[in-house]
Structures are given as structure tokens and as C-alpha cells.
Amino acid sequence: MADISRRDFLKLLSITPMAILEQPLVRIFNLSANPDQQNIILLVFDTWSADHVQLYGYPRETMPNLSMFADNALVYHRHYSAGTFTVPGTASLLTGLYPWSHRAILLGGEITPEHRNHQIFNLLSPTHSTVGYAQNQYANIFLYQVGQELKTHIPIDNFDLEHGLIYDLPIFRNDQPTAFASFEDDIFQTGVGFDGSLFLGPLSRLITSREREALNNESRLSYPRGLPKASGLFRLEDIIDGAIEILKGLSQPSLVYLHFFPPHGPYRPKGKYNHRFDDGWQAVEKPVHALSQSPATFKEEEDQRRRYDQYLASWDAELSRLLDYMKASGLLDTSYVMLTSDHGELFERGEIGHNGYLIYDPIIHVPLIISRPGQKERIDIQTPTSNVDILPTIASLIGRPIPDWAEGQVLPEFGGFPDQDRDIYAMDAKTNSAHAALTRISISLTKNDHRLTYYQYPNLNYKEFELFNLEDDPDELNNLYPAQPQIAHQLQDELLQKLAEENRRFQN
Amino acid sequence: MIVERCLDRSIVKLPPQATGKPMESTKGRKIMGILRKRFPIWNEILSVFGVVVFTVHSWSLREFLFRLPSFILKYSVSEISAVFFYHITFAFLESVIFCGTLVLISGILPSGWLRSGFVYKGFLFVLVAAAAAIILQRNFNDGVLTIDISMKYLFYLGVGGGAVLLIGLFVLAQKMTRLQKLIVSVADRVSIMLYLYIPLDFIGLLVIGYRLLR
Numbered sequence: 001m002a003d004i005s006r007r008d009f010l011k012l013l014s015i016t017p018m019a020i021l022e023q024p025l026v027r028i029f030n031l032s033a034n035p036d037q038q039n040i041i042l043l044v045f046d047t048w049s050a051d052h053v054q055l056y057g058y059p060r061e062t063m064p065n066l067s068m069f070a071d072n073a074l075v076y077h078r079h080y081s082a083g084t085f086t087v088p089g090t091a092s093l094l095t096g097l098y099p100w101s102h103r104a105i106l107l108g109g110e111i112t113p114e115h116r117n118h119q120i121f122n123l124l125s126p127t128h129s130t131v132g133y134a135q136n137q138y139a140n141i142f143l144y145q146v147g148q149e150l151k152t153h154i155p156i157d158n159f160d161l162e163h164g165l166i167y168d169l170p171i172f173r174n175d176q177p178t179a180f181a182s183f184e185d186d187i188f189q190t191g192v193g194f195d196g197s198l199f200l201g202p203l204s205r206l207i208t209s210r211e212r213e214a215l216n217n218e219s220r221l222s223y224p225r226g227l228p229k230a231s232g233l234f235r236l237e238d239i240i241d242g243a244i245e246i247l248k249g250l251s252q253p254s255l256v257y258l259h260f261f262p263p264h265g266p267y268r269p270k271g272k273y274n275h276r277f278d279d280g281w282q283a284v285e286k287p288v289h290a291l292s293q294s295p296a297t298f299k300e301e302e303d304q305r306r307r308y309d310q311y312l313a314s315w316d317a318e319l320s321r322l323l324d325y326m327k328a329s330g331l332l333d334t335s336y337v338m339l340t341s342d343h344g345e346l347f348e349r350g351e352i353g354h355n356g357y358l359i360y361d362p363i364i365h366v367p368l369i370i371s372r373p374g375q376k377e378r379i380d381i382q383t384p385t386s387n388v389d390i391l392p393t394i395a396s397l398i399g400r401p402i403p404d405w406a407e408g409q410v411l412p413e414f415g416g417f418p419d420q421d422r423d424i425y426a427m428d429a430k431t432n433s434a435h436a437a438l439t440r441i442s443i444s445l446t447k448n449d450h451r452l453t454y455y456q457y458p459n460l461n462y463k464e465f466e467l468f469n470l471e472d473d474p475d476e477l478n479n480l481y482p483a484q485p486q487i488a489h490q491l492q493d494e495l496l497q498k499l500a501e502e503n504r505r506f507q508n
Numbered sequence: 509m510i511v512e513r514c515l516d517r518s519i520v521k522l523p524p525q526a527t528g529k530p531m532e533s534t535k536g537r538k539i540m541g542i543l544r545k546r547f548p549i550w551n552e553i554l555s556v557f558g559v560v561v562f563t564v565h566s567w568s569l570r571e572f573l574f575r576l577p578s579f580i581l582k583y584s585v586s587e588i589s590a591v592f593f594y595h596i597t598f599a600f601l602e603s604v605i606f607c608g609t610l611v612l613i614s615g616i617l618p619s620g621w622l623r624s625g626f627v628y629k630g631f632l633f634v635l636v637a638a639a640a641a642i643i644l645q646r647n648f649n650d651g652v653l654t655i656d657i658s659m660k661y662l663f664y665l666g667v668g669g670g671a672v673l674l675i676g677l678f679v680l681a682q683k684m685t686r687l688q689k690l691i692v693s694v695a696d697r698v699s700i701m702l703y704l705y706i707p708l709d710f711i712g713l714l715v716i717g718y719r720l721l722r
Contacts, residue, residue, distance in 0.1 A: 174721070177587075178719070179594065181583065182591045182595065183594070186591070193645075194571055196567075196568050197602055198568070198638060199606055200602050205644070435581075435584075
């Protein structure tokens with residue numbers, strides 16, 4: 001110490017600010033240099049159809065804040081889910097596998113043991129801290145299937161106004177999927193039907209019903225149509241606040257999967273949005289499909305469509321707070337932020353929702369918007385992509401080889417080849433056994449501008465092909481199957497061959 | 509003999525020694541005396557427990573079998589077995605809670621109301637409660653009543669109507685010894701199912717315990 005002169009001391013003092021800034025600067029520079037050190041934030045909005053977002057050409061301005069976010073992001077215009085409802089759609093997103101491989105094809109179904117450890121969390125757990133939250137109970141089951149490699153599993157009802165899902169109690173932590181199968185909609189029924197518990201079941205329903213009545217009355221001013229409901233009642237603002245809290249406490253690098261229930265029905269926007277889109281605009285009326293179970297009228301479809309749009313607008317207003325937070329906190333500079341959905345929603349051909357057999361664009365065409373760290377321009381991608389591409393893309397982002405079991409490709413702009421000719425499949429097999437060949441199935445093959453859909457339901461004595469040109473006929477009104485046999489048979493052969501190939505494993 | 513013991517005490521007087529072993533200490537005797545005075549005898553409780561177990565387990569199994577085809581489509585055999593044992597174990601817990609509540613109520617109420625003739629009264633109570641529960645279950649959808657009635661009126665109707673029906677049945681059975689005997693003998697026969705359900709419950713507790721603690 002005696003050797004340090006006053007001059008040396010002042011020199012040292014002058015570089016003190018640099019020493020203070022050293023850690024953050026090194027972090028920022030390292031992050032820019034090493035993509036595997038950046039966060040990956042995957043925001044999934046359940047039942048979000050791209051066909052209801054103006055960014056994708058919808059005439060109603062349902063999500064203006066999303067459009068602003070997309071100004072600095074990659075917008076995938078032809079992105080499709082591999083499933084038509086939460087179970088297959090989410091499983092495909094998380095595993096990079098088509099439903100014929102992950103076999104989560106039925107309501108409450110699970111990912112087959114062979115692929116249980118093939119989720120994005122397992123892939124990233126060696127390098128990233130993993131955080132998962134799913135407000136949809138069917139998606140939440142997949143998070144339980146990950147096991148220890150999902151470091152932080154946020155309880156499903158964490159941001160809800162109601163709590164107390166039995167299978168989510170700590171006592172069942174080692175057996176959640178089976179406890180879920182036993183208690184939810186079984187021993188305790190929440191939908192139509194009888195409870196497995198004779199006395200406690202209806203008692204629980206009475207108590208829940210009273211609680212909900214009280215909660216709805218309390219929130220009548222903000223939510224005149226009642227509070228939004230997932231497994232319990234919740235407020236849109238609470239789940240956004242919750243998401244912000246999760247992101248605030250993030251350790252870098254992290255993989256964050258947040259699966260929000262909105263805009264899944266019931267469509268209950270805030271009061272301010274209840275009369276939005278009373279504009280007289282109507283979608284094209286489409287003929288009722290033969291597979292439509294209890295066909296809704298066109299008026300009912302349009303009423304529900306408007307409610308869905310209002311709910312989307314209400315959700316977008318809340319979402320803007322989350323997007324603003326990510327921008328203000330610098331997370332957008334250090335993270336890949338992906339916004340997408342597990343499946344869409346139908347308001348046509350007699351169908352409302354996503355519980356039927358039909359496959360048309362609104363039910364499989366979902367948004368995919370990705371913001372790269374520090375991105376300052378919008379890039380539109382017209383190449384067809386699938387939600388099975390998310391996992392390979394994430395693998396490629398962190399410098400991992402694409403797992404050999406993955407069925408998707410790396411997305412364009414992330415090193416993937418923009419392949420216009422690729423085959424994109426989507427399917428629904430909710431009445432087929434998960435342990436058997438797919439024989440009761442709706443399956444579509446989208447290739448170039450065409451989509452061939454095959455409906456095979458021997459139990460309903462229904463077997464039909466439909467072919468549409470998505471470029472010339474985006475409303476899928478003109479079935480070209482009889483008129484264009486060449487394209488029809490080419491796609492048909494390809495689809496049937498693929499189906500036969502995937503079914504082969506069950507032949508023995 | 510069981511039939512006679514289980515009839516209304518106002519009709520058939522029971523010898524006090526038939527209700528259990530005498531306690532050694534004075535304090536113990538005092539407690540046993542209070543319990544005997546306030547609560548039904550063990551055999552009666554067991555008979556009613558048999559009826560509750562039969563009703564609750566049968567309903568639970570009915571629901572399990574109703575859902576079995578969908579379980580077969582999506583779950584493995586081991587998962588389906590686990591779901592079965594969850595059903596059985598929960599049914600056991602529900603039976604204990606229901607029967608325990610009934611015994612507790614009989615101890616709180618004046619003895620003539622429920623304790624004397626506990627078997628036939630308990631049987632009728634289970635019958636009415638089960639019917640009410642099934643009607644209620646039928647009319648709920650997604651946490652909302654499908655019948656056009658407010659929760660307040662449903663409560664009045666359910667509790668009030670159920671109580672009136674129950675009191676009516678109690679009075680009827682009290683006046684008709686034959687009906688009492690018939691109910692008690694049915695309860696006695698139904699109790700035989702305890703030999704099937706209780707061992708299953710025991711296995712269920714072991715299986716679920718293992719699954720939760722592994």
C-alpha cells in the first residue's frame with residue numbers, strides 16, 4: 001500500500017465506475033454473443049385463431065397492441081397447429097411431434113411414456129432455468145409429466161380468484177397426472193354429468209356455485225358478463241400481473257412457458273368491450289357440415305364470433321401491459337419472445353368452438369410472432385410452418401443438434417430453409433384410442449396453396465375428402481376434390497401413405 | 509338377534525352389557541357411560557356404516573365403470589388401476605366422513621330423534637340424502653344450476669323438503685314395527701358388502717399411499 005502514490009490512487013479511482021459497470025456490460029456483451037445464454041419466453045394464448053387478428057388480415061381491429069409489438073418482430077403468416085384442441089396442440093408444441101407420435105389425442109390424454117422426456121423443458125434444463133405455468137388444466141398435466149427438469153412449476157390456480165383443485169394439492173405431487181384423471185371431471189365433476197363422489201361431489205358444487213355467484217357479483221361492474229373462467233374464475237389483469245411478477249424474478253438464462261387461458265371461452269370481456277364490434281359486419285355464411293354435431297344457426301355463430309372478438313380486444317388491452325413491461329425492463333433485448341397458440345376456434349358450418357371433428361383454417365391457423373433480442377424491424381414470413389417447428393428452432397437457438405425424434409423443422413429466419421413445398425399436417429382423433437392405429441380421424445395436409453382434408457369415421461359411416469385452394473379460396477367454400485383429380489389424388493396418396501406409415505407400428 | 513337389537517329402543521329395551529365391555533377405571537366407566545348415553549351402540553353404527561359404504565362405493569364404482577371406456581382409450585392398465593383405487597379410497601373416506609357426521613348428529617340431538625332406532629333412521633337418512641344428491645348432480649352443469657332456481661331457494665327446498673320427508677318417514681317407521689324390521693333386515697344384508705369393500709379399501713389405501721410416498 002505504501003507504494004501507491006496519490007496520482008496512482010486517483011488513476012485507480014477514475015476506473016471505479018468501469019468496475020461497477022463491468023458485470024452488467026459483460027453480461028450484455030456475452031448475451032449478444034451467445035444466443036444460448038438468452039432467455040426464451042414462450043407465451044401461449046389458448047384458442048387463439050390467427051383468422052381473428054387484423055395482423056393476419058381480419059377486418060376487425062381486435063388486437064392493436066399486438067400489431068405494435070409485431071412491428072419489431074417476425075410474423076409467420078402461415079403457421080398451423082398440429083391439433084385442433086388443447087391436448088394434441090399443446091403436446092405438439094412442447095414436443096415437436098405430431099399427434100400420431102406423442103399420442104396425446106384425447107381429452108385429458110397424456111404424452112406417451114416414450115416421449116414424456118422429449119419436451120422443450122428437458123431439452124433446455126441443462127443450460128436454462130425452466131419455468132412453466134399453464135392455466136389450462138389439460139396443458140398443466142404435460143408440465144407435471146416433465147418432472148424435475150421443470151425447475152419452477154407455477155400452480156395452475158396461482159393467479160385465479162378460486163383455489164383448491166384437489167389434484168394440485170401438495171400431497172399429490174408425486175402422482176399428479178393420475179390424481180388429475182381421478183378427481184377432475186370424475187370423482188368431482190365440473191361439467192355435465194354425475195360426480196363419482198355421491199355426497200361430497202354435489203356439496204362441493206354447491207359451495208363452488210355460491211362462491212362464484214359472490215365473486216361474479218363483486219366484479220359485476222368490471223365484468224358485466226361474469227368473470228372469465230378456466231379451472232376457476234379469474235381476472236384478466238391478475239394473470240398479466242402474475243406474468244410480470246414471474247418475469248421480474250427471472251434468472252438468466254431461462255426458458256419460460258406461460259400458457260394463458262384467454263381467449264378460450266367463455267368469452268367474458270371487460271365491460272368496456274361489451275359493445276365493441278357491433279358494426280354490422282358479418283363473415284361469409286358457410287354451409288352446415290355433415291359432421292357438425294348439433295349445428296348452430298348462422299346468427300348464433302355470428303353472435304359468438306363477435307363475443308370472441310370482444311374478448312380478444314379485452315385481452316389485447318391487458319396484454320399490452322406485459323409487452324410494455326418486457327420492453328421497459330430490457331427483457332426484449334435479452335430474450336427471444338414467442339407468441340403463439342395451441343389451436344384456433346371455429347364459428348362456421350354449424351360449429352362453435354373447437355370440440356367437433358372439423359378441420360378448417362380458423363381452427364388450425366394460429367399466430368406465431370417472434371421477437372429476437374433487440375429486433376427493430378418487422379419481417380413477414382409467408383412460408384408454411386407448423387407448431388412442431390418450435391422445439392427444433394429452440395434447439396437450434398441454443399446450439400443443440402435437432403433431436404432425432406423431432407418431426408418439425410427449424411423455422412425460417414432461424415437457420416431453417418423456407419420450404420414452400422413442405423407437408424404440414426393437422427389432425428383430430430379425439431374418439432380414437434391412443435393405443436391403437438388412427439382409424440377415426442380428421443386429418444389435413446396443407447401443401448403449397450392447397451389443403452386436403454380427410455374425414456374417416458367408420459362409426460358414423462362417414463368417409464370424405466375435401467380439397468381447397470387457400471390462395472384463391474381462403475374461406476374454403478369451393479371443394480375442388482372432384483374438379484381437380486390430379487392434385488387431389490397426389491395429395492391423397494401422400495396423406496394416406498403417411499397415415500399408413502404412422503399406423504404401421506400398431507399392426508403387430 | 510341383530511335385528512332385535514337394532515330396533516327402536518322405545519320398543520325393544522337393550523341390556524346395557526350388550527353394548528360393549530365394561531371399563532376398568534371409574535373415570536373410564538364414566539366416559540363410557542356418557543358415550544353410551546349420547547351415541548348409538550357399536551353394532552348399530554356398524555350397520556349404518558355398512559349401508560353408507562354400500563351406497564357410496566356402489567355409486568363410485570358405477571361412475572368408474574361409466575368412464576372406463578374412455579379411460580381404456582387413453583390410459584395404460586396401471587393408470588386405470590390407480591384411478592380405480594383412487595375411487596375406492598375416496599369412497600372409503602367419504603363413507604367414514606358421512607357416517608361419522610351421522611353419529612355426531614345423533615349424539616348432539618335429543619336421543620329420541622336419531623339415536624334410538626339409529627339403524628332404520630340412519631338407513632332412511634342415507635336413502636333421502638342419496639336421492640337428494642343424485643337429483644342435485646343431475647341439475648348442475650359447469651358449476652351452474654340448470655334448473656331455474658336461485659341458490660337460496662334451492663337451499664330452502666333441499667334442506668326443508670328433505671327434512672320434512674325424513675321426519676315423515678321417521679314417524680311412519682316409528683309407528684310401523686314391521687317397516688322398522690324390514691329396514692333393519694335390509695341394512696343387515698347390505699352390510700355383508702363390507703366384507704368386499706373394506707378389504708378393497710385397504711388395498712386402495714396401500715396402493716395410493718405407495719404412489720404418493722414413492
